[in-house]
Amino acid sequence: MGEREYTKEEEELEIQSLGRIISAYLNYPDAAEKDVRRYERSFKRLPPAHKALLVHLPLKFQRIRWCINMNTSFIMNMLQAFEPPFEMSQDIEPDLVNNTNNTHEHSHSDISPIGERRNITISVSDSSNFPNEPESSCLDKEETHVECSSKSVTRRCVGLNCDDKSCNKGEKARSCDRKSHTSLFSVPLVDVDKVRCIIRNIVRDWAQEGQRERDECYKPILEELNRLFPNRTRPPSCLVPGAGLGRLALDISSLGFVSQGNEFSYYMMICSSFILNDAREACQWTIYPWIHSNCNSLSDDDQLRAVKFPDIHPASAGITEGFSMCGGDFVEVYNDESQEGSWDAVVTCFFLDTAHNIVEYIEIISKILKDGGVWINLGPLLYHFADSYGEDEMSIELSLEDVKKVAFNYGFELEVEKMIETTYTANTRSLMQTRYFAAFWTMKKKSGKQSSTD
Numbered sequence: 001m002g003e004r005e006y007t008k009e010e011e012e013l014e015i016q017s018l019g020r021i022i023s024a025y026l027n028y029p030d031a032a033e034k035d036v037r038r039y040e041r042s043f044k045r046l047p048p049a050h051k052a053l054l055v056h057l058p059l060k061f062q063r064i065r066w067c068i069n070m071n072t073s074f075i076m077n078m079l080q081a082f083e084p085p086f087e088m089s090q091d092i093e094p095d096l097v098n099n100t101n102n103t104h105e106h107s108h109s110d111i112s113p114i115g116e117r118r119n120i121t122i123s124v125s126d127s128s129n130f131p132n133e134p135e136s137s138c139l140d141k142e143e144t145h146v147e148c149s150s151k152s153v154t155r156r157c158v159g160l161n162c163d164d165k166s167c168n169k170g171e172k173a174r175s176c177d178r179k180s181h182t183s184l185f186s187v188p189l190v191d192v193d194k195v196r197c198i199i200r201n202i203v204r205d206w207a208q209e210g211q212r213e214r215d216e217c218y219k220p221i222l223e224e225l226n227r228l229f230p231n232r233t234r235p236p237s238c239l240v241p242g243a244g245l246g247r248l249a250l251d252i253s254s255l256g257f258v259s260q261g262n263e264f265s266y267y268m269m270i271c272s273s274f275i276l277n278d279a280r281e282a283c284q285w286t287i288y289p290w291i292h293s294n295c296n297s298l299s300d301d302d303q304l305r306a307v308k309f310p311d312i313h314p315a316s317a318g319i320t321e322g323f324s325m326c327g328g329d330f331v332e333v334y335n336d337e338s339q340e341g342s343w344d345a346v347v348t349c350f351f352l353d354t355a356h357n358i359v360e361y362i363e364i365i366s367k368i369l370k371d372g373g374v375w376i377n378l379g380p381l382l383y384h385f386a387d388s389y390g391e392d393e394m395s396i397e398l399s400l401e402d403v404k405k406v407a408f409n410y411g412f413e414l415e416v417e418k419m420i421e422t423t424y425t426a427n428t429r430s431l432m433q434t435r436y437f438a439a440f441w442t443m444k445k446k447s448g449k450q451s452s453t454d
């Protein structure tokens with residue numbers, strides 16, 4: 001893939017954007033504690049007779065605090081393992097951090113992008129090459145562990161907001177005492193929400209509890225790939241744009257494809273990289289994903305239940321050589337000459353509706369597929385930029401009928417079409433469940449034709 005030098009300005013923006021995301025992760029415990037204090041204040045206001053009926057609640061609040069600590073512990077381990085793709089030695093502009101971007105809340109994820117042109121590739125190796133030592137650096141394990149394709153990386157403590165002065169800029173993040181991390185500045189609530197959203201995504205992709213959702217969403221895609229590419233002695237290539245935490249891309253790799261996940265959110269990339277590269281065994285970590293809402297719980301125990309992950313050890317999943325995660329905007333990274341006609345399959349799962357311009361996504365998918373290549377899609381059309389509340393965000397919102405029309409225009413033929421009822425990062429034990437009737441299709445790119453308007 002063609003790489004270019006980045007301007008100083010672009011790099012600074014990138015560093016600021018990453019700093020904001022790291023701050024959001026670091027603010028997780030403070031924001032969660034604020035919620036618990038709110039519960040306690042409300043409880044205190046109860047008349048004594050009502051309090052007497054609910055004497056167990058103060059203990060529940062303490063239990064929630066304990067769960068927050070456990071979640072924080074995972075987050076800090078993850079941040080300490082993270083190796084920024086560039087020198088992060090500059091301070092983060094508080095203004096930038098406090099300035100909420102214009103993203104809106106979205107029920108199936110809405111995450112700040114990695115700066116538009118960044119292109120980081122993380123290659124994941126099989127377990128035989130997997131290093132055991134906990135300390136790892138991009139530089140000493142290029143071939144076997146993590147490869148950062150853009151630049152050499154020095155792990156720094158930037159944005160990690162250490163109180164400890166010995167852990168100042170230029171020190172290794174890993175040397176920070178996690179207890180000394182406090183927030184340098186408060187982050188917008190929308191950012192804190194994104195961290196909670198990542199925790200739910202962990203369940204979808206990497207916990208036993210997410211198996212039903214994965215069976216609904218990923219299994220039909222895997223079955224279709226298996227059917228369409230019965231001979232994989234020479235592994236076909238498959239791209240997964242908007243790969244989230246990487247499970248589908250990994251399962252496709254394990255099926256015998258040279259699989260690449262593409263993802264533009266650092267929230268996602270930091271977490272997927274940690275799970276894919278740093279997990280030493282199945283069920284290594286425990287989180288408490290459902291503690292942040294008291295609504296629609298069947299019981300306190302349900303709300304406070306532990307979730308272990310990953311359900312499998314990624315490095316022992318039998319991945320096919322060449323598995324990688326590529327950071328960057330799908331449009332920026334793949335709308336490149338070097339990508340034309342290079343993929344046997346493109347898989348989009350809950351991704352199409354993240355587009356500002358869905359026609360552009362379809363055009364690029366068509367362009368990068370080989371003649372006869374297949375596009376498998378599953379997802380709703382809940383356009384992410386449809387309700388940008390006064391912001392002048394471009395958002396082309398097409399019906400399913402029009403999406404298919406556009407695809408036909410770019411040389412696709414429909415092979416399979418159905419609806420799949422499913423959820424997205426749902427709490428299976430909640431009194432409220434949002435269900436999608438997701439459009440599923442397999443389309444084949446006709447030979448020698450990209451667009452009738454060409």
Ligand SMILES: C[S@@+](CC[C@H](N)C(=O)[O-])C[C@H]1O[C@@H](n2cnc3c(N)ncnc32)[C@H](O)[C@@H]1O
Binds near residue numbers: 109204
């Ligand atoms: C709704 S999530 C789906 C994630 C995953 N496919 C799944 O099914 O769990 C959409 C993902 O696409 C990513 N995304 C959105 N726009 C993108 C873009 N232009 N390029 C790359 N990734 C993008 C988001 O960060 C998010 O992780």
